[in-house]
Amino acid sequence: MELLLAVIAGVLYSTGIYLMLRRRLAQLIIGLGLLSNGTNILILSAAGVTRGKPPLITPITTRADQFADPVPQSLILTAIVIGFGVLAFALVLAHRVRRSTGSDDIDTIGPDRV
Amino acid sequence: MLLALPILVPLTTAITLQLLPQHPRLLRRVAFAGAICALASAISMLLQVEAAGIQVLRVGSWPAPYGITLVSDLFSALLVTMVGIIGVAITASSFAGVDPRREALGYHPLIQVLLMGVSGAFLTGDIFNLYVWFEVMLIASFVLMSLYRTRAQLHAAYTYVGLNLLASALLLTAIGLLYGQAGTLNFADLARAWPERGTPALDGALAMLFLTAFGIKAGLFPLFFWLPASYHTPPAAVGALLAGLLTKVGVYAMIRIFTLLFPHPAAGVYTVILVLSATTMIVGLVGAIGQRDFRRVLSFNLVGHIGFTTVGLALWTPAALGGSILYVLHHMLVITTLFLVSGLFLRQRRTTDLRQLGGLYRSQPAVACLAMIPLFSLAGVPPLSGFIAKVAVIGAVLNTDHYVIAAIALATSLLTMLSMARVWEEAFWKPAAANPAQARLSAAIVAPIVWLVCLTLGITVAAGPVYGLSMRAATQLLDANGYVRAVLGEGADAAR
Numbered sequence: 001m002e003l004l005l006a007v008i009a010g011v012l013y014s015t016g017i018y019l020m021l022r023r024r025l026a027q028l029i030i031g032l033g034l035l036s037n038g039t040n041i042l043i044l045s046a047a048g049v050t051r052g053k054p055p056l057i058t059p060i061t062t063r064a065d066q067f068a069d070p071v072p073q074s075l076i077l078t079a080i081v082i083g084f085g086v087l088a089f090a091l092v093l094a095h096r097v098r099r100s101t102g103s104d105d106i107d108t109i110g111p112d113r114v
Numbered sequence: 115m116l117l118a119l120p121i122l123v124p125l126t127t128a129i130t131l132q133l134l135p136q137h138p139r140l141l142r143r144v145a146f147a148g149a150i151c152a153l154a155s156a157i158s159m160l161l162q163v164e165a166a167g168i169q170v171l172r173v174g175s176w177p178a179p180y181g182i183t184l185v186s187d188l189f190s191a192l193l194v195t196m197v198g199i200i201g202v203a204i205t206a207s208s209f210a211g212v213d214p215r216r217e218a219l220g221y222h223p224l225i226q227v228l229l230m231g232v233s234g235a236f237l238t239g240d241i242f243n244l245y246v247w248f249e250v251m252l253i254a255s256f257v258l259m260s261l262y263r264t265r266a267q268l269h270a271a272y273t274y275v276g277l278n279l280l281a282s283a284l285l286l287t288a289i290g291l292l293y294g295q296a297g298t299l300n301f302a303d304l305a306r307a308w309p310e311r312g313t314p315a316l317d318g319a320l321a322m323l324f325l326t327a328f329g330i331k332a333g334l335f336p337l338f339f340w341l342p343a344s345y346h347t348p349p350a351a352v353g354a355l356l357a358g359l360l361t362k363v364g365v366y367a368m369i370r371i372f373t374l375l376f377p378h379p380a381a382g383v384y385t386v387i388l389v390l391s392a393t394t395m396i397v398g399l400v401g402a403i404g405q406r407d408f409r410r411v412l413s414f415n416l417v418g419h420i421g422f423t424t425v426g427l428a429l430w431t432p433a434a435l436g437g438s439i440l441y442v443l444h445h446m447l448v449i450t451t452l453f454l455v456s457g458l459f460l461r462q463r464r465t466t467d468l469r470q471l472g473g474l475y476r477s478q479p480a481v482a483c484l485a486m487i488p489l490f491s492l493a494g495v496p497p498l499s500g501f502i503a504k505v506a507v508i509g510a511v512l513n514t515d516h517y518v519i520a521a522i523a524l525a526t527s528l529l530t531m532l533s534m535a536r537v538w539e540e541a542f543w544k545p546a547a548a549n550p551a552q553a554r555l556s557a558a559i560v561a562p563i564v565w566l567v568c569l570t571l572g573i574t575v576a577a578g579p580v581y582g583l584s585m586r587a588a589t590q591l592l593d594a595n596g597y598v599r600a601v602l603g604e605g606a607d608a609a610r
Contacts, residue, residue, distance in 0.1 A: 020280065028276055035283045042287055046294030072293065075242055079286055082249045086282075089253065090275060093260055097268045 005045035012038030025104040036083035047072035117171040119155035128226035153198030168600035179303040185239035188587035203562040210559035228254040270344035277340035281330035288323035302601035332364030335394040346409035350457025358450030388428035395421035399529040408466040436588035437506030451488040473546025499573035
């Protein structure tokens with residue numbers, strides 16, 4: 001399971017960074033989305049995967065091997081919320097760039113003088 | 115409670131500003147009053163930390179490694195005070211007039227949210243919380259930066275957004291890996307537990323991930339290209355706010371994380387930081403020479419001087435780190451002042467292009483003399499604050515026998531002198547172009563500059579005490595045990 005998650009995280013990172021290096025804004029944003037999902041999977045697998053156990057301590061699950069570590073899950077939850085907000089902002093920005101310049105190619109949007 | 119105030123006051127102000135009727139004059143006054151309160155709370159926190167040592171607040175009374183803690187040592191307290199000072203200057207500058215469209219789109223609350231994010235990043239004692247504060251601060255700066263519609267501004271905005279989001283993703287990656295290794299997120303608990311549990315192979319990778327993430331935010335070579343590409347486009351007050359605060363948060367986070375988590379000065383990563391600091395000085399200040407726009411000159415100077423603020427971390431001696439801290443304080447004040455001065459140029463001549471400026475000394479001798487102080491302070495002319503900070507840094511570098519680094523620092527100081535002298539010559543002394551459009555300068559646009567210049571002069575007058583405070587802050591930073599004991603209680607020790 002860890003191996004599979006590690007491979008998925010690696011694939012998401014590499015495709016994310018590849019897309020961020022492209023010239024179009026839409027690809028930049030998709031790349032950012034993939035990158036943040038890759039990070040979430042990495043947090044999950046780096047902290048150790050526990051299968052089929054809740055991240056809760058109840059009267060019957062008190063030993064450490066009976067519940068999953070809740071911290072990485074809450075970190076991922078926070079990261080998803082932040083990532084969602086930021087991605088929404090990036091989309092609006094791209095939309096505005098597209099509307100005011102008629103293009104989403106970074107080379108043609110560039111500042112008129114450097 | 116005092117520790118939460120520099121975060122709560124801007125938050126309350128931001129919410130109040132949203133609820134109030136949207137009259138510009140009212141909003142400006144409330145924002146300014148909020149900034150004054152934030153500064154007052156920051157100063158009282160600094161006094162308390164100065165008198166009673168490291169202060170800790172356990173948010174929600176959760177015990178230390180489990181809940182989020184706010185920690186204020188001298189370094190944090192000094193920086194939060196600087197945030198307060200800059201906040202007062204920026205909110206005061208809005209009295210001179212803000213573009214009405216911007217004001218309607220939430221300019222004032224966004225400034226407060228940005229100030230809150232920066233203070234939070236300086237005060238938090240939890241590494242994931244640090245990431246959250248980074249995001250708070252970034253999203254506010256994103257919106258402030260992209261409230262405009264010209265081509266250059268949009269181009270600048272997405273360069274800025276893209277690079278900073280990449281840095282955030284790298285930071286989050288590093289935090290995830292660190293949690294996987296150490297099982298804790300609290301700075302003090304990490305300092306206590308991590309160096310013995312960590313695997314050497316991952317150590318290096320984590321250090322480089324943190325260095326890259328914070329390096330992008332701080333504007334270290336070779337990760338600084340987004341900065342000169344974006345900081346010259348927003349209005350002067352926003353540029354001043356971003357230039358004064360955001361890169362310093364990167365520097366702060368780097369110093370905080372590396373002093374606590376990577377305590378071996380022999381580790382390879384410190385050599386990397388040393389080389390990058392020196393390269394940053396050279397590239398930034400050589401870059402400044404070739405620029406023709408005042409704000410681009412400033413952006414490159416901003417990058418170049420970041421090298422001075424990280425070199426102390428690389429050398430790992432109290433004197434060098436103290437020098438760098440003093441440099442951070444001086445540089446925050448001076449670069450903010452200079453970006454506000456660029457606002458004067460915009461107000462008077464509608465441009466910051468040095469070729470089109472000129473004759474400002476003849477038309478405004480008093481303002482020119484005022485602007486001369488930060489210009490020459492940045493260049494390090496005695497007895498201004500830049501000179502004192504440079505003496506502190508370069509003296510400490512010489513004491514550790516890094517003569518090449520000292521030579522680079524001195525040579526790049528000459529380059530700063532050259533670029534500042536050119537600004538002075540082109541903008542103030544050169545005869546004006548035929549019939550320049552002259553606008554009158556209101557007191558409101560000059561007052562924030564006067565306030566910051568007085569404080570720069572204050573560093574000169576009170577050089578001894580400020581230098582002493584920086585040195586004490588550095589000693590505190592290098593003594594991780596003190597930090598760990600303050601947060602986790604007596605008996606806990608950093609694994610050294």
